[in-house]
Structures are given as structure tokens and as C-alpha cells.
Amino acid sequence: MIGxxxxxxxxxxxxxxxxxxxxxxxxxxxxxxxxSTRTGGGVAEILxxxxxxxxxxxxxxxxxxxxxDQEFFEITKAMHNALQGxxxxxxxxxLDHYREINRENARKxxxxxxxxxxxxxQPAYLINFLRxxxxxxxxxxxxxxxxxxxxxxxFLQEIVSQYEASVFSxxxxxxxxxHPQYLIRPxxxxxxxxxxxxxxxxxxxxxxxxxxxxxxxxxxxxSRFDSFKDPVxxxxxxxxxxxxxxxxxxxAGGEAIDDPEGPRIxxxxxxxxxxxxxxxxxxxxxxAHHEVNALQRASDIIVQKSTREGFGLTVTEAMWKGKxxxxxxxxxxxxxxxxxxxxxxxxxxxxxxxxxxxxxHRPEMARRMGxxxxxxxxxxxxxxxKIRDYLTLMILRENPTERIMEL
Numbered sequence: 001m002i003g004x005x006x007x008x009x010x011x012x013x014x015x016x017x018x019x020x021x022x023x024x025x026x027x028x029x030x031x032x033x034x035x036s037t038r039t040g041g042g043v044a045e046i047l048x049x050x051x052x053x054x055x056x057x058x059x060x061x062x063x064x065x066x067x068x069d070q071e072f073f074e075i076t077k078a079m080h081n082a083l084q085g086x087x088x089x090x091x092x093x094x095l096d097h098y099r100e101i102n103r104e105n106a107r108k109x110x111x112x113x114x115x116x117x118x119x120x121x122q123p124a125y126l127i128n129f130l131r132x133x134x135x136x137x138x139x140x141x142x143x144x145x146x147x148x149x150x151x152x153x154x155f156l157q158e159i160v161s162q163y164e165a166s167v168f169s170x171x172x173x174x175x176x177x178x179h180p181q182y183l184i185r186p187x188x189x190x191x192x193x194x195x196x197x198x199x200x201x202x203x204x205x206x207x208x209x210x211x212x213x214x215x216x217x218x219x220x221x222x223s224r225f226d227s228f229k230d231p232v233x234x235x236x237x238x239x240x241x242x243x244x245x246x247x248x249x250x251x252a253g254g255e256a257i258d259d260p261e262g263p264r265i266x267x268x269x270x271x272x273x274x275x276x277x278x279x280x281x282x283x284x285x286x287x288a289h290h291e292v293n294a295l296q297r298a299s300d301i302i303v304q305k306s307t308r309e310g311f312g313l314t315v316t317e318a319m320w321k322g323k324x325x326x327x328x329x330x331x332x333x334x335x336x337x338x339x340x341x342x343x344x345x346x347x348x349x350x351x352x353x354x355x356x357x358x359x360x361h362r363p364e365m366a367r368r369m370g371x372x373x374x375x376x377x378x379x380x381x382x383x384x385x386k387i388r389d390y391l392t393l394m395i396l397r398e399n400p401t402e403r404i405m406e407l
Contacts, residue, residue, distance in 0.1 A: 001052070002052075002191050003056060004016050004019065004020075004053060004056055004057070006191060007190070007191065007382075007383075007384050010190050010191075010378070010382070011378070011382060011384050015384050015385075015388075016384070018388065019057060019384065019387055019388055019391065020057065022388060022391040022392060022395065023057035023058050023059070023391060024058075025395055026059075026391055026394055026395050026398070027058075028058055028059070028060065029059050029060070029114040029115060029394060030059070030060045030061075030062075030111075030112070030113040030114045030115070031054060031059050031060065031061045031062075031113065031114065031115045031116075031117070031394070032061075032062045032063075032064060032111060032113045032115070032116045032117070032134065033047050033051065033061070033062070033063045033064065033116075033117050033119065034064045034065070034066060034116065034117070034118045034119065034123045034126065035047065035063075035065060035066070035118075035119035035120065035122070035123065036065065036066050036068070036073075036076065036119070036120065036122035036123060037065060038063075038065050039286035039287060040224070040254060040286040041224065042142065042186060042310075042311070042313040043119050043120065043142055044286075045192075045194070045313070046186060046187065046313075046383075046386070047063055047119075049189040049192055049383055050383060050386060050387060050390070051063050053383065053387050054387065054390065057387070057391070062111060062113070064109060066101075066102070066105045066122055066123040066126070067101075067104075067105060068101045068105075068122070069101070071094075071097055072097060072098065072101040072122075073122075075090065075094050075095075075097060075098050076098070076121055076122045077261055078090060078094075078152075079121045079152055079156065080120070080121065080143060082148060082149035082151075082152035082153070083121070083141075083143045083144070083145045083148045083149075083152070083153065083156075084143060084144050084145070084148070084228060084308040085144075085146075085147045085148065085149065085308065086149060087149055088149050088151075088152055089151070090151075090152060090155070095155065098125065099125055099128075102123065102124075102125035102126050102128070102129070103125075103129055105123070105126065106126050106129035106130050109126075109130060109133070111133065112133050112134065113133065113134040113135075114134065114135050114136060114394075115134065115135070115136045115138065115394055115397070116130075116133075116134040116136070116137050116138065117138050117140050117167075117390075118137070118138070118139050118140065118163075119140045119142065120140070120141060120142055120143060121156055124139060124156065124159050124160060125159055127159070127162050127163060128159075128162070131162075136164050136165075136394075136397050136398075137162070137163045137164050138163060138164060138165045138166065138167060138393070138397070139160050139163040139165075139166045139167070140166075140167045140184075141166065141167065141168050141169075141173065141310075142169060142186070142310045142311065143173070143310045144173060144308045144309055144310050144330065144331040144332075145168070145173045145175060146170075146172045146173050146331075148175075153175070157175065157176075157177070160175075160177060161177055161178050161179070163179060164179055164180075164397065165179050165180045165181065165182060165393075165397060166179065166180075166181045166182070167181070167182045167183070167184050167393070168181060168182075168183060168184075169183070169184070169185055169186060169310055169311050169331075169332050170183065170331070170332060170335065171183060173310075173331075182393055182396075184386065184389045184390070184393070185311065185332070185335065185380065185381060185385075185386070185389075186310075186311040186313055186316070186332070186381070186386070187316070187381050187382055187383045187385055187386035188313055188316045188317055188320060188377070188381060188382065188383065189382070189383040190320060190382055190383075192289065193289040193290050193293065194289035194290075194292055194293050194317060195293060195317060195320055195321075196293070198293055198294055198297055202290075202294060203294045203297050203298050205294075206290065206291050206294035206295065206298075207294065207295075207298055210280075210282060210291065210295075211280075212250060212280060212295075212298070214298065216246045216247050216248045216278070217245075217246070217247045217248070217300040217301070217360055218247070218248055218249075218250060218298060218299045218300050218301075219238060219241070219247055219248070219249045219250070219299065219300065219301050219302075219303060219356060220249075220250045220251075220252065220295055220296065220299035220301070220302050220303065221234050221249075221250075221251050221252070221253075221302070221303045221304060221305065221314075222252045222253060222292055222295065222296065222302075222304075222314045222317075222318075223253050223304065223306075223314055224253050224254060224262060225253050225254075225262050225265040225266040225269060225283075226261065226262070226265055227261070227265055227307075228306055228307055228308040228309070229253075229304070229305070229306050230305045230306060230307050230328070231251050231253075231265070231269045231272075232268060232269060232272045233305050233307075233348075233349045233352070234249070234251065234303055234305050234349075234352070235249065235251075235269070235272045235273055235276075235279065236349040236353075237303075237305065237349040237350070237352035237353040237356065238278075238279065238353075238356075239276075240349065240350065240353035241353045241356045241357050241360070242278065244357065245357055245360050245361070247278070247300075247356075247360065248278040248279070248280070249278065249279045249280070250279075250280045250282065250295065250299070251269060251273075251279070251280070251281050251282065252282040252284055252291075252292065252295055253282070253283070253284065254283065254284045254285060254286050254288065266281075266283060269281060282295075292317075293321075296317060296318050296321050296323060297321050299318075299323065300324075300359075300360070300363075300366070301323070301324050301325075301326065301356055301359050301360065301366065302314075302315075302318035302323045302324070302325050302326075303325070303326045303327070303352060303356070304318075304325065304326075304327040304328065304333060305326070305327065305328045305346065305349075305352050306327070306328040306330055306331065306333060307328060307330060308330055308331060309328065309330050309331035309332055309333050310331055310332060311331065311332030311333075311335075312327060312331065312332050312333045312336065315327050315333055315336050315337065315343075316336060316377055316381045318373075319336060319342060319343070319370075319373035319374060319376065319377045319381075320373075320374055320377045320378075320381075321370075321374070322367075322370035322371055322373065322374045323366075323370050323373070324343060324344075324359050324365075324366035324367075324369045324370050324373075325337060325342075325343040325344075325373065326343060326344045326345075326346055326352055326355045326356060326359075327343060327344075327345060327346070328345070328346060328347070329345035329346060329347050333345070336373075336376070336377075336381070337373075340369070341369065341372055342369060342372050342373040342376050343369060343373060344358075344359075
């Protein structure tokens with residue numbers, strides 16, 4: 001089992017000492033996370049790593065997952081799309097079904113807690129049934145909610161307003177709510193199977209198993225097959241690059257239980273890549289962390305050409321591995337990539353193609369940018385910083401009137 005002290009060589013012993021002081025200040029507390037899936041997607045990956053570390057710091061932590069039928073997840077996916085700006089119409093019957101699934105889940109939760117952190121819209125309505133079971137209720141939004149559909153947001157706003165506080169990834173995502181709002185950036189775990197160091201032999205073994213040759217530079221995008229990740233746009237950019245520069249494209253991703261649109265988008269990607277021998281599409285299981293790690297380390301350039309993005313942990317992962325990254329200039333990606341420094345931001349398939357060619361012809365610049373990107377992640381986007389933010393948030397909510405606290 002990985003312990004807190006295992007992170008000291010990466011982040012410094014002073015960071016570990018700070019976490020222990022914060023935990024001592026908070027004292028023993030019961031902390032419940034609730035989200036919509038235990039596998040697939042960035043939220044599940046974050047919780048899988050954060051929960052054991054919080055327990056090591058003395059908290060009693062539970063991770064609950066809301067269950068639902070196909071209709072429920074179609075409704076909540078529509079909510080997700082609406083928060084990211086799509087026009088969505090949810091009928092009264094759909095909203096009633098959303099409430100009913102939350103009611104059914106509430107009957108299964110018998111715990112009592114000091115803090116409950118509810119992730120995204122799927123389980124948000126639970127507060128209406130479980131409020132007496134916890135002292136502090138906090139809603140965590142991982143989505144780019146900067147320009148939501150007003151009708152859907154009005155419905156969610158009435159629910160979220162019942163919470164004591166909200167957490168967003170960027171100030172641009174914050175909304176008009178009657179309670180304090182906090183900013184906590186997502187993070188990656190450098191010691192997880194997806195991010196730990198791999199030997200050259202381990203990387204090559206994965207490439208051999210997946211049938212990927214390194215005879216040409218590899219362009220990679222790793223993400224769920226989701227329209228907001230714009231995999232078809234990546235294929236368009238690749239075709240522009242390949243007219244002048246030999247390379248191959250790998251699109252690797254999986255499906256999430258709470259995303260019913262995945263199969264349709266995957267079919268669109270397969271159609272767009274048809275008859276392209278230098279494009280390889282990989283549909284990976286949710287636990288293919290070792291494979292993703294190897295693919296990222298083997299690639300020459302990594303792309304995340306999202307058109308909407310709550311944060312973009314695949315960008316963070318690639319930066320941590322010292323790779324040159326090209327990302328869509330949206331959401332949390334703009335917090336990570338700085339042109340000519342830690343990566344490049346783009347706005348179109350044409351811009352993406354231009355930057356891919358630029359870096360393919362300047363490998364030394366790509367290596368230099370990758371080194372700067374890795375250090376940027378070390379200081380801003382590792383899991384120890386996220387644990388610090390969780391502990392600080394709980395201390396602040398337990399002591400709302402204190403102006404100065406000494407640790």
C-alpha cells in the first residue's frame with residue numbers, strides 16, 4: 001500500500017508535514033464522497049487515490065456511488081451537456097425520474113457524517129432526503145459550467161442552493177449561488193499505475209500487445225469517446241499533418257457507465273477513420289491504466305483537442321510524463337498549457353495541425369517544453385495539493401467565523 005511518505009521524494013517532506021498538521025488541526029472527522037461511477041472518468045480516478053490518503057491522515061472516509069437505470073443516465077448526461085452550453089429540454093417526466101432515482105438511492109445510505117462532498121449533478125438531489133445525516137453538505141462541480149443552458153441551470157440551481165458551499169475548478173465556472181464558493185483544481189497521483197515510471201521494456205511490451213509500431217512519430221489523444229473531446233476534429237488535424245509529414249495517430253479511450261452517448265460517438269470515430277492505415281482506434285477498459293501510461297510515454301506529441309473541458313486530467317498526465325501537449329483553448333486546459341512554455345493552445349483542427357507539424361520538426365523544443373510542463377504539474381496539480389485543499393476546506397467550514405488560524 002502506498003503511504004503518504006512515499007510522496008516525499010516527489011513533492012518534498014515539507015508538503016507531507018503540512019498535510020499532517022492540517023489533519024491534526026481538523027481532528028477525526030467522518031467524510032463521505034458521492035458520485036455516479038466507481039470506474040471510468042476523472043472523478044472516479046481521483047477518488048480512488050484520494051480516499052486512502054485521507055484515511056491515512058485519520059479521517060473516516062466512505063465513497064458511495066449512486067445507482068441508476070439507462071433513462072436516469074441519459075437524463076444526467078443531458079444535464080452535463082446543458083451545463084457545458086448545449087440547449088437541452090428536460091420534460092417534467094424526466095425531472096421526476098431524476099428525483100425518484102435519487103430518492104431510491106437515499107434509502108440505501110444509512111451513514112452519518114460530518115462532511116458530504118457530492119460530485120456533479122447525478123447525486124445532487126440526495127440532499128433533499130439525507131440532510132439530517134450530515135453536518136456539512138458541499139457540492140463539487142467538475143464540469144465547465146461557464147455558459148450553462150439557463151433552463152437546466154435554473155433547475156439545478158434550486159437544488160445546489162440548498163448546499164452549504166460549492167466547489168468549482170475555475171473561477172469562470174462559478175455561478176450565482178447563495179453560499180460560499182471555493183476553487184479546487186483537480187489532480188493526478190504520480191504513484192498510480194497510470195502515472196508511475198515505466199521501464200523501456202514495459203512500454204514496448206504494451207505497444208507490441210496493442211500492435212503499435214514506432215516506425216513513424218506517434219500522435220496520441222486519450223479520452224472518453226465524447227463529442228466534447230472532438231476526436232473527429234483530431235482525425236481532421238492528423239490528415240492535414242500527414243500530407244506533409246509522416247506520422248501515425250492513436251485515439252485511445254473508453255466508456256463510462258454514466259455516459260450513454262459513448263457508443264454512438266465511438267461509431268462516428270470509426271467511420272471517420274475508415275480506410276486510414278495510419279490511424280489506430282483503441283477501445284480500452286476503464287482499468288487500462290498501465291496501457292494508457294505506456295501509450296503516453298511512447299508518444300511523440302499528445303493532443304487533447306476538447307471543445308469544452310472541466311479540467312482535462314489527460315493533459316496533466318501527459319505533462320507529468322514530460323510530453324509536449326497541444327490542447328483546446330477551453331476550460332481547465334488553459335490553466336495548464338502556456339504557449340511555447342508548457343504546451344500549445346489551439347482553437348481549430350487547422351491550428352492543431354499547424355502545432356503538430358511545428359513540434360514534429362522541432363524535437364528539441366518539444367523536449368524542453370515537456371520538462372517545463374512536468375515541473376509545472378509537480379508544483380500545482382499533484383494529489384498532495386488536492387488533499388491539502390480538501391483538509392483546508394473542511395477546516396474553513398468548521399470554523400466559518402475565524403479570520404486567522406495558526407497551525
